[in-house]
Amino acid sequence: GENVEQHPSTLSVQEGDSAVIKCTYSDSASNYFPWYKQELGKGPQLIIDIRSNVGEKKDQRIAVTLNKTAKHFSLHITETQPEDSAVYFCAAPLAPFGNEKLTFGTGTRLTIIP
């Protein structure tokens, strides 16, 4: 099955600076990679995702890059703001069943320092 590793486990960034979180996956057949943000006491919320036919996707201050050869993908947050403080999870589906089963990374607690 899919194994997803996520680093770092905690990350503190000065407000306005950039944050990068990295994930690696084991199944080369995986083809969809979502990122979820979990705020305290809430469920995970999708913030961005990428499919394997593209190498990068951007949505305002958030971007995701994918390197299929190396089997890793990264979340980039630029111009960080206090409201970006949360736990971020990467995920990958169990191929070849699409996203029926998401395997999550261990999470990164991001703290934005005002």
Add this chain to the structure above:
Amino acid sequence: EPEVTQTPSHQVTQMGQEVILRCVPISNHLYFYWYRQILGQKVEFLVSFYNNEISEKSEIFDDQFSVERPDGSNFTLKIRSTKLEDSAMYFCASSGLAGVGETQYFGPGTRLLVL
């Protein structure tokens, strides 16, 4: 914006008791999921459900667990005889389809505490 809802938000129960966690998926979605998150750990897949039957389940989802869609709107997770290690946050999710790239939308979770 449509959202997944879950009740109750918190549940405290005694070991050995049965609990039912309830979810109302997004109305036009066809695929439903339960995940759990033990405090401080990652989110783990439990089960997926489509067309009134389980389509996939993890090794965590043993005979103590069952799921049901009793009517056109609710999706439930039942734990027959709770154990201490069942204490966790349980998330329901739903998606419109199950193809690659179909977003799973998560509910706010039910925090279950087994004493």
